[in-house]
Amino acid sequence: MSSEVQSIDTDILIIGSGGSGLRAAIEATEQGTNVLVVAKELLKQAHTGWAMGGLNVAMKAPATPQMHFEDTINGGWYINNYKLARIFTREMPDRIHDLERYGVKFDRLPDGSYFTWAGGKQSAPLNLCAGDYTGREMMQGLLTELERLRVPFLEYHYVTRLLKQNGKVVGAFLINTSNGQYTVVQAKATIVATGGGGHMYRINTNAPSNTGEGYAWALDVGAELVDMEMIQFHPTGMAFPTEKRGTLVTEKVRGNSGILKNKFGERFMQHYQPERLELAGRDEVTRAIYQEIQDGRGTEHEAVYLDVTHWEAGKAEQLLPDVFAEHMAIGVDIRKQMMEVTPSMHHMMGGYSINEWGETNVAGLYAVGEVTTNVHGANRLGGNSLAEGQVFGRRVGICSSKYTRIVQPTLIAHYLIDAEVARVEAPLHRKTGVYAADLLSRIKDTMWNNVGIIRNAQKLLTAQQEVKAMQDEAQFLIAQDTAEQQACLEIQEMLKTAEVIILAALERTESRGAHYRSDYPQLDPAWEKNIRLRKDEQGKLTMRVVSPVRDEP
Numbered sequence: 001m002s003s004e005v006q007s008i009d010t011d012i013l014i015i016g017s018g019g020s021g022l023r024a025a026i027e028a029t030e031q032g033t034n035v036l037v038v039a040k041e042l043l044k045q046a047h048t049g050w051a052m053g054g055l056n057v058a059m060k061a062p063a064t065p066q067m068h069f070e071d072t073i074n075g076g077w078y079i080n081n082y083k084l085a086r087i088f089t090r091e092m093p094d095r096i097h098d099l100e101r102y103g104v105k106f107d108r109l110p111d112g113s114y115f116t117w118a119g120g121k122q123s124a125p126l127n128l129c130a131g132d133y134t135g136r137e138m139m140q141g142l143l144t145e146l147e148r149l150r151v152p153f154l155e156y157h158y159v160t161r162l163l164k165q166n167g168k169v170v171g172a173f174l175i176n177t178s179n180g181q182y183t184v185v186q187a188k189a190t191i192v193a194t195g196g197g198g199h200m201y202r203i204n205t206n207a208p209s210n211t212g213e214g215y216a217w218a219l220d221v222g223a224e225l226v227d228m229e230m231i232q233f234h235p236t237g238m239a240f241p242t243e244k245r246g247t248l249v250t251e252k253v254r255g256n257s258g259i260l261k262n263k264f265g266e267r268f269m270q271h272y273q274p275e276r277l278e279l280a281g282r283d284e285v286t287r288a289i290y291q292e293i294q295d296g297r298g299t300e301h302e303a304v305y306l307d308v309t310h311w312e313a314g315k316a317e318q319l320l321p322d323v324f325a326e327h328m329a330i331g332v333d334i335r336k337q338m339m340e341v342t343p344s345m346h347h348m349m350g351g352y353s354i355n356e357w358g359e360t361n362v363a364g365l366y367a368v369g370e371v372t373t374n375v376h377g378a379n380r381l382g383g384n385s386l387a388e389g390q391v392f393g394r395r396v397g398i399c400s401s402k403y404t405r406i407v408q409p410t411l412i413a414h415y416l417i418d419a420e421v422a423r424v425e426a427p428l429h430r431k432t433g434v435y436a437a438d439l440l441s442r443i444k445d446t447m448w449n450n451v452g453i454i455r456n457a458q459k460l461l462t463a464q465q466e467v468k469a470m471q472d473e474a475q476f477l478i479a480q481d482t483a484e485q486q487a488c489l490e491i492q493e494m495l496k497t498a499e500v501i502i503l504a505a506l507e508r509t510e511s512r513g514a515h516y517r518s519d520y521p522q523l524d525p526a527w528e529k530n531i532r533l534r535k536d537e538q539g540k541l542t543m544r545v546v547s548p549v550r551d552e553p
């Protein structure tokens, strides 16, 4: 092993400390398996802690798992993996009991029953919540359990690449971003739980760590990605000030009779979705807001209004403590003034193709959480993501643990490590070249302008050319310290992820869910299909268009 690289052996390496990664770590540890959790920031800073509105579960009548399943499939415009969606909706109630065992407290009514609310496209209330800080509450419970089980972890460790040897993923290469130390983790199984990639977009709701490299790793090791064109734009992000533009205003506002209005005070959703109004799908509400702004009916901040001034006294503070405080801080008292909101990139429905146990098509490689695909199809219901991470986190913990009992550890070859050291150090050795911040800014604009809410062939081809040009330039990135080195590596991976998003978006010549093409504005039943992408052994991208996985009820 290269002398400057230290080595750690474990059974399971879990990359990511969000809800899904932590749930996997808890389960695998309970199965008696050695686990190491790695995160690029503090464990508790994972994006999951930012989640607001709640998590979906059929916990209380009239909601049933069957109804939750049907809402999920309808919401996903029928390209979901039905088998995963079925398992998800059936097992979710038990996962709530697990969370409560870890100390998570969900809001309850005075009679002791759960407080629930209905988000967009829900037939009955499915959302369980803790105020508008559900993610924070969940993270606290999961981290307390992690601590109780004494699960080892590394914070501020950036994973640069998965390591594959003899056809198997056998661990990963890490940089300690506090001191630049390199580490190779040799693991029998590796679980990717790296969340989404919102920071590819100029306006987004995501935590800074959501830069999307998990998707790019799939391409490197030959794992299949599905539905990458399906990018969810949340209808309601804050409109101002500039540094807050895009910050989420939870769906819980609309789920509790918040009303959207244009600058003339008109409840415009009645023209777009007269039945569901503000509680239409996120894709539908987003496009309606976009249209209002495009047609000149937006506010001076290129936004629309979200009004809760009709709520009874005390409701805003009680239901939405974070949204209330965030607006007070910018001088908007939401009890008396309308909020201004605008769509913001929010979630990636696509990702690693997994089976019901989180297995990918590559031996030793598992995935869970937002970085995976198929429960949500073409549009995710609000509340289904936190929930999905709990169901499949447990499952991937069980399955990967079993695998570690039948597989021998692999000693990672020196040449693989030396090659990775050379790759990650290249930006540090260059004296002239391209700055990461410049390329990042261009990626964000390219994706927002051309691969955004409304797409068409012309925009997508422009984006494709720009990404290709940026990939060439990214060969010459320069860095002076570890933080800049990380930024360079993130950008190289982001560009790979962007490339496959654009490729899939060009391929899908219809409009479905979050993917809207102005040159193909209709839903096409022939496109009730998933686009699957992977790189073959020669590094060539291959694409398959296949029917969604159906299940037996």
Ligand SMILES: Cc1cc2nc3c(=O)[nH]c(=O)nc-3n(C[C@H](O)[C@H](O)[C@H](O)COP(=O)(O)OP(=O)(O)OC[C@H]3O[C@@H](n4cnc5c(N)ncnc54)[C@H](O)[C@@H]3O)c2cc1C
Pocket (backbone or CB within 6 Å): 015, 016, 017, 018, 019, 020, 021, 038, 039, 040, 041, 043, 045, 046, 047, 048, 049, 050, 051, 052, 053, 054, 055, 056, 134, 135, 157, 158, 159, 160, 193, 194, 195, 196, 205, 206, 207, 209, 210, 213, 214, 248, 346, 347, 368, 369, 370, 371, 382, 383, 384, 385, 386, 387, 389
């Ligand atoms: C503002 C906001 C509010 C939301 N509210 C809700 C809600 O109310 N209900 C709901 O269901 N969903 C909600 N979502 C979606 C949901 O929060 C996420 O989809 C979910 O939390 C993702 O969890 P995860 O475990 O997959 O990953 P994350 O929580 O994103 O965690 C990713 C982890 O991977 C680590 N990581 C990433 N790359 C690397 C690397 N290279 N090296 C090392 N570590 C790495 C990060 O450090 C982090 O620990 C919301 C999303 C946003 C943006």
